[in-house]
Amino acid sequence: MRFTRTSKALGLAAIVALAATGCGGSGGSGGSGQAAGDPGKIITAYSNEPQNPLLPANTNEVYGGRVVELLFEGLRAYDPSGKPVNALAESIESPDSRNWTIKLKQGAKFTNGEAITAKTFVDSWNFAALSTNLQNNGFFFESIDGYADVSAVKESKGADGKTTSTPAPKAQTMSGLVAKDDSTITVKLTQPEADWSLRLGYSAFYPLPSEAMKDPKKFGENPVGNGPYKFAKDGAWVHDQSISLVKNPDYSGPRTAKNGGVTFKFYTDPGPAYTDLQGDNLDVTDVVPSNALKTYTTDFPDRNSTKPNANNATLNIPGYNPNFQGEAGKLRRQALSYAINREEITKVIYNGTRTPAKDFTAPLLEGYSDSVPGNDVLTFDPAKAKDLWAQAEKVKPYDGTKPLQIASNTDGGNKEWIEAVANGFKNNLGINAEIQPFAKFAEVLNLRKSQKLPGLTRAGWQGDYPSLYNFLGPVWATGASSNYEKYSNPEFDKLLKEGLAAKTPDDASAKFNKAQEILFKDLPGLPLWYRATPIVWSNNVVKAETGWNGGVLYYNIEAK
């Protein structure tokens, strides 16, 4: 989950915008009376310079992610609503959620002619997981038996006295990953994980041609894939300027391109892109600059869309702040939550591009519920907030020597809503609250990691793959990678584990939502709102839409 300057809002992520055409009739062809598009025309789209060579398992930011997703096709793909459908996989089965058998479709090829077999996947995944290859998304294979060995590291003292870890794998391949024959992969996980198969559409799981593993850096400059698009030519990536993709005529998966190609034009700021769109000099942007949030619907009448996606924002409360510890702390956290007017902030400040949160995950996910018991704490109720705060005062008086600070980088249009929240605390609880501004996201992150932000901290999460667990496990489980405030509740961990081991998706969701009830009692963070991504498009295209995670479905755009 990456936050950048240009996102001007919430987290940008390792995005997974894959989808199936025709599902739910949401494709561009669903409209009536539209002129048939020119299927050979090239679409231009807003983007920015990818941060890494274009290798799927190394791409964990949004601008590289959108290219990789168009260049490659995995075992599964996600339809616009986030439902996984089989792509290269014929079937994915498991009797116990721990031992998985994957059958591949026959005849799939990379654009260089190399056949895609079970061995291709096994090699690609082993490559991604091996710690010496330093792939950013290598940890996505952590559930597979033998990952611990290939990802092993050695800790040593660096020149500046800090501990540094260097890769020291004990094995080159994961023991749990086997190519039985050309079209069968068997996978053994370290523990049952019901939602494991949901992840297989994520870019870390894409197959790689053998040349990629020989010289990853060179390959990443001119990647060869098996997706709906391919590089227009060698050197189609002009650094700091653009990447040109053209339709892959041999592609036969669920995401067939409805245009002749996509050229991503790079902008260091979303403002000029918006202007370019007004002059029909660019066809689609998914980053509306914050100063245009109030006008984009009138600037682009009938040429805008704002669809909710799997993305949330929270205010995290660290357990190491004495004011929020024990029984009094619990009451205070509830009081804070009741004192936030989510409805008004999303309407007035965000102009409807956010919707008030009802849980710790996000809508559009399978098993999502807007009525998890305990979520009434997310309603705005000043009387109740005052009452709870008064109760807390009786248990242990509040130490108000320092104002309650809300930490955030202020470069992404965050200042306005934080001030609104702080004013809510001031007016409804009578405490002194203020924004703790930082110029850059990195500063906040450093302080979070070293437990030096005693106030509230702005946080957000965008799903890597559409699953409730992806919003709960990595963020709130004990010792999880993004659990910077070090929240820990054994009961919550146990329910997550039970959910992962559940036999059916429904059972799993029930457990995950049960686990959320504990979060609502403990309130380690205050859910604020879900994000919707506003996009606008030019007069040159029929329409555009975003997928489950807010990424534009570029392959679905038809030219006029």
Added chain:
Amino acid sequence: MTRYIIRRLLQVIPVFLGTTLLVYYMVFALPGDPIAALFGDRQPPQSVIDALRNQYNLDQPFWVQYGLFLKNLFTFNLGVDFTQQPIAATLARIFPVTAMLAVEALIIQAVFGVLFGVFAGLRKGKLFDSTVLVASLVVIAVPTFVLGFVFQLVFGVQLGWARPTVGASANWGNLILPAVVLGLVSFAYVLRLTRTSVIENMNADYVRTATAKGLSRPRVVLAHILRNSMIPVVTYLGANLGGLMGGAIVTEGIFNVPGVGNKLYQAVQRGEGPTVVAIVSVLVLVFVVANLLVDLLYAWLDPRIRYE
């Protein structure tokens, strides 16, 4: 003369060391771990972060980092930036674009600035002079970014005379709009400088002598007034070239020009010490050379000036 040039070029060394040290330290002192910032909420395994820190020498103390940078610089190895792109290739890509933009802007301000300035000076106090004076004041008073957005919207979007942004297609034609915006403010200064200078020189003895000798008006204006009025203008334009090469962050941002300003902004944002310092090093050279050229031009403009 040759000794003068050599002495001037030798001055580059302390200037170069001083600026790079200062800039390197400022980027070093930026808060936050730049590597961690590359990833955001979901961090990759620690070994990946540590490998990157090691690659960019970020695990070393400041003096070692700076020393390694200098060593690499003098062996013509600028290294790679945080996106794993060779910095040398980046410089080779961004400087020609910005140079085109700067030259266009410089031509616009020099040609139009001097032209309007001379006419205003010759017609001191007349309607043309007053109009030009007021207009140039307005141009100076409007901030560049306002001018940029207005031009972009009017000429780029509404009239469609030019592309609203430059992007990947940076050529002389597409750069005209940003060059006009960039050159406009300095144009006003050049105009005013020229005008004042011309007015001063019009009353000089040698002009009266030339006129008394019976030289034609154009010859008096071009050979005597104009040439002698150029010294302050040339000084200003020379200093301005350096500024245009490195300081077009706002204009390049508005028009999405893939040049030095944009890259510099991005690199500072990311805390990429090596990229920032590499760009600044080139800019230092540009400044020094531009100033040297200006000083040499003095002698040509005014033969009384000699170099020792």
